[in-house]
Amino acid sequence: MYPNLYYAFRELFGISVPFLKILNTFGFFVAIAFIAAAYVFTKELKRREELGLMSGKLEKIIIGKPASQADLIGYAIVGFILGFKFLGIAFQWSTASEDLQSFMFSGQGSWIGGIAVAAIMAYREYASKKKKALPKPVEKDILVMPHQRVPDITVMAAIGGLLGAKIFHNLENWGDFVQDPIGALLSFSGLTFYGGLIVAAAIILWYARKKNINLRLLVDSVAPALMLAYGIGRMGCQFAGDGDWGIYNSAYTVDVQTGSTTKMAPMTFEEVVQKNSNYFQSKYGGIENIPHASFEKPSGLGFLPDWFFAYGYPHNVVNDGVKLTGCEGQYCRVLPIAVFPTPLYEIITCLGLFLVLWAIRKKIKVPGVLFGIYLILNGIERFFIEKIRVDTRYDIFGFHPTQAEIISTLLVIGGIIFIIYCRKKNTASLS
Structure with missing residues (x-):
């Protein structure tokens, strides 16, 4: 793992640049995600403007x-x-x-x-x-096209998204927040994607309405960019080891000397837990509370490395786990039992879904439908990944969903309703 770019450069290139310690790996990939999303978003807005589907707005500026x-x-x-x-x-x-x-x-x-x-x-x-x-400033009208507003939208999405992600994460983990509110707010981990999406979306929709931008065409244009940004953002989770991983895969353990994943017979799971009883006791209270499932690499997928199915996240940025033998410094922890690397699965899935959305964007003629498809795909992806992720669960009428499962279900339902609404509205406008 690379908690910050100092560790990445040291391991990948053999160079030690202490100043790079201030550049957090997760933050670096979040920045890349915003840049990539802004590029794709701008490209799609320009395409729709060239087709005459979107127009600009005259605004007054003062020169001089x-x-x-x-x-x-x-x-x-x-x-x-x-x-x-x-x-x-x-x-x-x-x-x-x-x-x-x-x-x-x-x-x-x-x-x-x-x-x-x-x-x-x-x-x-x-x-x-x-x-x-100028001796006397001049007032001038200029036409501002939607794609020219992408920098403003990106900044608002970044600020609103990060605030929303923090707020929703702390609401989901209220007990931890109450114990250390300042640390929870300033920590480099603990961001809830859906919280960021909801707050950022609210701010951008308000801004778009204020600037007379067609909302359905706007959300269609941003749909592929959002999926791409999520996939790249998850790279930050994976490479930094920010704690946003899956449940333990009890088919694998971790070598605390090298941090590598090794196979473990199911009957030794309790032995490993007992060996690291201080860690598991403080975190879960008892073995019955430890979220885990045993899943060995299928024989037909022998070309994939073991860490694709179970990973210990050595040197993770949140310092979770037990101490690595012989390691000195700030980030010297590794999980004693490997977990499912869910960020890796989401990277692959979401980048694939981005390609799907990008491929069908020109074929869908009804405004708003592409965004409805994005909501459905996003909700389905997140709902199923939650089955092997570690998250706080709620007790609702005998069901125990996570916050993300509740929101992802609402996104799927909302996406279906939105597609139906857009189709009916389009039919009505043509009749």
């Missing part, structure tokens, strides 16, 4: 206006944060290098560096606007 106080304050704040933290790392390297991530989220930094960079950035904005300023 000097920098406002709000602009200068905004640049100064950003500059102060950058200078305070990054120059703080440079000036306090001996302390910061021990745990760069903790340093970034602490009150430590360089006040001189923060003030200096704040002044530089504010002055650059002031000088740039002054150079372009």
Whole structure:
């Protein structure tokens, strides 16, 4: 596992760059997911605009206006944060290098560096606007097309999505949140995809309505991008080992010296649990509460490695498990019994579903139907992966679904209803 890019570069290329410790692996893949989704989203919006299906909106802009106080304050704040933290790392390297991530989220930094960079950035904005300023600012109408709003939509989706993912995760794990609310909010793990999707969707739909963008064409355009973003985002979960994995596969154990997966006879499951009783007792209370299933690699799939079916996530970013023999440093834990690597399964499934949506997008002529298909495919995929994932379960009239199972079921139902609605609306508009 690669908790941050420092570990990835060290293992893959044999280079040690301590500064890379501040770049979390999960965050890196989330950023890649947003970039890839923005590219696909823009491409699809442009296609629909060229077909004459979507149009822009005239908006007024002021040319030649000097920098406002709000602009200068905004640049100064950003500059102060950058200078305070990054120059703080440079000036306090001996302390910061021990745990760069903790340093970034602490009150430590360089006040001189923060003030200096704040002044530089504010002055650059002031000088740039002054150079372009006119004696009398001119008001001008410009046509803004939907694809030109993708950067704004991406930023809103990123902020709303991350906030929603955190909120829903902490609601799902309320007990852990109450014990350490600050740690839960600032931790690098603990993001609920559906929470992010719901909050981001609400914000984007509000923005689209405000800008007079056709909502059904908009959601059709974004459907493939959402599936692609989810598949890439799950790479972050897999490579960082963020705890978002499956139940234990009791057919495999883990070598605590190498972190590798090895086969285990079913009758030795209890022995391994007893050997690591402190870990399992503190986490589950008793062997009867340990979620597990035994599944060995089928003979017909011998070409696949064992870790495809069971993985111990050595050096995981959440420091879950028992200590790796001989390992020194911050991330030295490995799961004592291998788990189903559900993020890996979702990477493969969602990238495949993205290709399906991308292939059929031109064949579906009724606005909104493609998004309805996305909701159904997304809901089905997540519902079935939940069967082997570790999640909090609710007690509802004798049923024990997870939060994701409830939402994924609603997504499938909602997708079907939305397709029916869009078809009826399209028929009515043609008659």
